[in-house]
Amino acid sequence: MGLVYADIEIINSDDEALHRRGFMKEDDIKKIAVTALVDSGAYMLAINETIRTQLDLITLDTQTAELADSSQLQLDIVGPVTVKFANRATTCRAMVLPGNSEVLLGAIPLGRIWMW
Numbered sequence: 001m002g003l004v005y006a007d008i009e010i011i012n013s014d015d016e017a018l019h020r021r022g023f024m025k026e027d028d029i030k031k032i033a034v035t036a037l038v039d040s041g042a043y044m045l046a047i048n049e050t051i052r053t054q055l056d057l058i059t060l061d062t063q064t065a066e067l068a069d070s071s072q073l074q075l076d077i078v079g080p081v082t083v084k085f086a087n088r089a090t091t092c093r094a095m096v097l098p099g100n101s102e103v104l105l106g107a108i109p110l111g112r113i114w115m116w
Contacts, residue, residue: 004038006085006105010047012055013080013091030055034103041068042106045083045094051103052078052096065095073098088113 011031018024032054036045057078065075079093083105090112097104 005035006038007033008036008103008105009033009084010045010051010055010094010103011082011084012057013082014058016082036103036105038110039104040107040110042104043108044077044106045081045092045109046097046101046104046106047078047081047094048097048099048101048103050100052076052094055081057081057094057096060093063095083109083113085113 009031011029015024015029019026019029032051034051039046059076059078061077062074063077064072066072076096077093078096080091081094082089082091090109092109092112
């Protein structure tokens, strides 16, 4: 079985809320288009440090995450973010992986935006 990727857009949901309330121009909403590995073995959206910085996302929590190699890391949970795929969208939190790790689209946001 091969790897599956999805072209998604990740948006700072706080910026969207400020825009809806008239406090921010639409052009100022921070967003980024990425190609994410669809990973049904992950349960959350996982982004990297670069994306976190570009979207100016705040830390909401920290959690211990178990990686595929069974190692464990304390990771920041940031958000909220809006994930858009085709004509669908959902809002969720994201784990921040160290460095320039690949973006992973986990089962929770995947289930909310995919139409099976």
